[in-house]
Amino acid sequence: RHYRIAVIPGDGIGKEVVPEGVRILEAAAETFGFRLDLQHHAFGSCDYYAEHGTMLPANWKELLTPTDAIFFGAVGWPATVPDHVSLWGSLLQFRREFDQYVNLRPVRLMPGVPCPLAGREPGDIDFYVVRENTEGEYSSVGGTMYPGTEREIVIQETVMSRHGVDRILKFAFDLAQSRPKKHLTSATKSNGIAITMPYWDQRVEAMGERYPEVRRDKYHIDILTAHFVLNPDRFDVVVGSNLFGDILSDLGPACTGTIGIAPSANINPEGRFPSLFEPVHGSAPDIAGQGIANPVGQIWTAAMMLEHLGEVEAAHAIVAAIETALRDPASRTRDLKGTATTREAAEAVLRAFAAG
Amino acid sequence: RHYRIAVIPGDGIGKEVVPEGVRILEAAAETFGFRLDLQHHAFGSCDYYAEHGTMLPANWKELLTPTDAIFFGAVGWPATVPDHVSLWGSLLQFRREFDQYVNLRPVRLMPGVPCPLAGREPGDIDFYVVRENTEGEYSSVGGTMYPGTEREIVIQETVMSRHGVDRILKFAFDLAQSRPKKHLTSATKSNGIAITMPYWDQRVEAMGERYPEVRRDKYHIDILTAHFVLNPDRFDVVVGSNLFGDILSDLGPACTGTIGIAPSANINPEGRFPSLFEPVHGSAPDIAGQGIANPVGQIWTAAMMLEHLGEVEAAHAIVAAIETALRDPASRTRDLKGTATTREAAEAVLRAFAAG
Numbered sequence: 001r002h003y004r005i006a007v008i009p010g011d012g013i014g015k016e017v018v019p020e021g022v023r024i025l026e027a028a029a030e031t032f033g034f035r036l037d038l039q040h041h042a043f044g045s046c047d048y049y050a051e052h053g054t055m056l057p058a059n060w061k062e063l064l065t066p067t068d069a070i071f072f073g074a075v076g077w078p079a080t081v082p083d084h085v086s087l088w089g090s091l092l093q094f095r096r097e098f099d100q101y102v103n104l105r106p107v108r109l110m111p112g113v114p115c116p117l118a119g120r121e122p123g124d125i126d127f128y129v130v131r132e133n134t135e136g137e138y139s140s141v142g143g144t145m146y147p148g149t150e151r152e153i154v155i156q157e158t159v160m161s162r163h164g165v166d167r168i169l170k171f172a173f174d175l176a177q178s179r180p181k182k183h184l185t186s187a188t189k190s191n192g193i194a195i196t197m198p199y200w201d202q203r204v205e206a207m208g209e210r211y212p213e214v215r216r217d218k219y220h221i222d223i224l225t226a227h228f229v230l231n232p233d234r235f236d237v238v239v240g241s242n243l244f245g246d247i248l249s250d251l252g253p254a255c256t257g258t259i260g261i262a263p264s265a266n267i268n269p270e271g272r273f274p275s276l277f278e279p280v281h282g283s284a285p286d287i288a289g290q291g292i293a294n295p296v297g298q299i300w301t302a303a304m305m306l307e308h309l310g311e312v313e314a315a316h317a318i319v320a321a322i323e324t325a326l327r328d329p330a331s332r333t334r335d336l337k338g339t340a341t342t343r344e345a346a347e348a349v350l351r352a353f354a355a356g
Numbered sequence: 357r358h359y360r361i362a363v364i365p366g367d368g369i370g371k372e373v374v375p376e377g378v379r380i381l382e383a384a385a386e387t388f389g390f391r392l393d394l395q396h397h398a399f400g401s402c403d404y405y406a407e408h409g410t411m412l413p414a415n416w417k418e419l420l421t422p423t424d425a426i427f428f429g430a431v432g433w434p435a436t437v438p439d440h441v442s443l444w445g446s447l448l449q450f451r452r453e454f455d456q457y458v459n460l461r462p463v464r465l466m467p468g469v470p471c472p473l474a475g476r477e478p479g480d481i482d483f484y485v486v487r488e489n490t491e492g493e494y495s496s497v498g499g500t501m502y503p504g505t506e507r508e509i510v511i512q513e514t515v516m517s518r519h520g521v522d523r524i525l526k527f528a529f530d531l532a533q534s535r536p537k538k539h540l541t542s543a544t545k546s547n548g549i550a551i552t553m554p555y556w557d558q559r560v561e562a563m564g565e566r567y568p569e570v571r572r573d574k575y576h577i578d579i580l581t582a583h584f585v586l587n588p589d590r591f592d593v594v595v596g597s598n599l600f601g602d603i604l605s606d607l608g609p610a611c612t613g614t615i616g617i618a619p620s621a622n623i624n625p626e627g628r629f630p631s632l633f634e635p636v637h638g639s640a641p642d643i644a645g646q647g648i649a650n651p652v653g654q655i656w657t658a659a660m661m662l663e664h665l666g667e668v669e670a671a672h673a674i675v676a677a678i679e680t681a682l683r684d685p686a687s688r689t690r691d692l693k694g695t696a697t698t699r700e701a702a703e704a705v706l707r708a709f710a711a712g
């Protein structure tokens with residue numbers, strides 16, 4: 001087995017944690033006997049933007065299309081490039097141009113991670129957020145009337161297509177069907193967002209009829225965020241639009257202690273284009289450059305990528321190594337009330353991986 | 357002093373908790389020497405809809421406009437009327453037609469309420485969510501192309517006006533300015549919702565220049581929800597668009613234990629139209645009719661209404677009575693791990709009010 005992986009560290013702590021993710025990938029290749037062809041890229045970063053005036057080179061599609069996956073860090077450096085420029089010029093463009101219409105994010109309470117919710121133990125919280133990743137609220141359609149005047153009006157359109165909604169729902173129902181609880185929760189807001197969201201509800205019901213074994217419910221996004229805090233054990237697979245999925249997949253990991261360790265996959269399920277794997281956290285300008293960023297999100301991301309590539313055993317071994325390492329405060333970074341540097345925390349996972 | 361109050365219980369538990377709110381209002385009038393002229397209305401409910409085919413009578417504006425405030429329960433009974441019909445035909449119409457452009461919701465950890473966040477005490481969490489209440493994501497503009505076919509596309513517009521954004525920001529900055537911490541947090545998503553949200557950010561900055569004493573920061577909504585869970589002590593005044601404010605004002609109360617006790621005000625600050633006061637919770641069909649709903653949200657709502665009317669002393673006395681009553685499990689409903697019925701919980705607050 002031989003995989004071509006594009007490695008794009010991006011900005012800020014992305015540049016610190018991606019090398020640690022790469023080390024676990026290399027260790028896994030060695031142990032489990034597959035080969036990795038890693039192609040490192042400096043583009044997709046604000047440094048690159050400063051030099052070239054664009055986030056990506058003209059031939060980025062030719063470079064990335066033949067790869068098996070993209071291993072991504074984080075992008076954004078608002079002090080020099082506005083977020084909507086850096087993001088839409090890189091990450092959000094990948095998601096769209098490579099039709100990575102599924103954003104999949106596990107929410108799991110891990111041992112050793114201080115849980116902000118009272119009385120919750122590892123095992124209590126274990127679900128997936130499935131986020132639509134290519135349309136919805138993240139449109140680029142709209143504009144401004146009377147700019148700069150008192151009469152100014154700014155409009156942006158949310159766009160949902162049958163094609164776009166049905167395919168994400170199908171993925172979510174398939175996932176729910178494959179899990180022991182077979183339970184799907186839909187995030188909606190059809191009482192307030194009264195055109196697109198009733199449509200979303202209607203498609204959930206239509207799709208649900210094709211999955212009679214899957215128990216389904218729906219909550220409006222406002223009360224759903226409340227249930228994430230009050231009843232996180234209630235969920236199995238949660239599906240939401242681009243914006244709602246975005247919110248829930250930060251809130252979920254926060255409820256399990258930190259977004260610092262959460263991974264995510266941007267998937268093109270048909271495999272026509274490479275899928276992209278990135279931690280949920282961002283570039284974190286406030287702590288960048290200090291060597292204290294938590295590398296576990298990037299390492300768990302490596303496991304998600306390997307699972308996607310079919311290296312399921314390697315993926316499980318990495319997650320197990322993370323669980324072992326997190327139990328020891330000396331192996332945790334300070335965001336998890338530990339004492340480790342980025343490097344030390346990554347070393348601990350590598351040691352556990354080698355030992356396991 | 358003499359106030360004309362329209363009382364609209366609405367649906368479900370609204371019909372159970374509004375009478376309890378009315379009792380505290382009457383007790384407060386008695387104690388603090390003002391007069392209440394209460395006008396009870398059956399409209400604004402799904403029962404009314406079943407009979408008349410509309411949520412409101414044709415002359416609702418004539419009936420309500422001369423009042424000093426509207427004391428509202430909850431609306432919605434999805435088993436018989438779809439939420440977007442019942443809500444847009446009542447509550448959301450009031451907000452718009454009466455230009456109640458501020459939705460103000462306190463988030464406060466109260467004694468006796470089990471906090472889902474580990475290690476937080478009353479006093480630790482005490483802030484306001486200020487929500488834009490008349491435009492933004494809750495537009496009724498949009499529609500469907502190729503309905504019912506594979507090519508179906510559904511579009512809904514988010515509309516922000518300079519007028520609408522600036523006035524809510526002004527209210528939020530004024531509120532922050534009046535508080536000891538003088539701190540304002542703006543909810544944004546300008547990295548993903550790249551037309552309306554950068555505009556929101558820009559108006560926050562422009563308004564901020566007029567409030568040099570107010571310290572301000574901003575977070576994208578996804579990470580902001582995470583901070584509500586991880587760092588709720590960080591906030592003082594949080595301002596958001598219609599949708600973001602909606603989410604944060606359910607999540608905030610959940611982080612303080614329950615949305616069952618949270619009040620809210622829909623305010624027309626200029627006083628050209630009556631303001632509307634309602635608990636944050638909804639009609640709760642799942643527990644309606646059992647006499648177990650928590651009345652504290654409606655009672656705290658009564659206090660907010662009195663404060664708005666200028667009866668500040670009475671308002672403070674009610675909040676103090678709530679705090680006293682909540683300390684005793686026998687005075688709390690079962691959602692707060694107590695044993696009281698709706699009536700018993702309300703009685704306890706009334707007793708504390710009379711004693712205090």
Ligand SMILES: CC(C)[C@H](C(=O)O)[C@@H](O)C(=O)O
Nearest residue numbers: 191192222443448602636638
């Ligand atoms: C019922 C619904 C339309 C409403 C809203 O979203 O505004 C409610 O959630 C609220 O917060 O008052």
Ligand SMILES: CC(C)[C@H](C(=O)O)[C@@H](O)C(=O)O
Nearest residue numbers: 087092246280282547548578
């Ligand atoms: C950086 C931002 C545009 C992005 C998003 O909203 O999709 C991020 O929050 C994420 O969740 O991947």
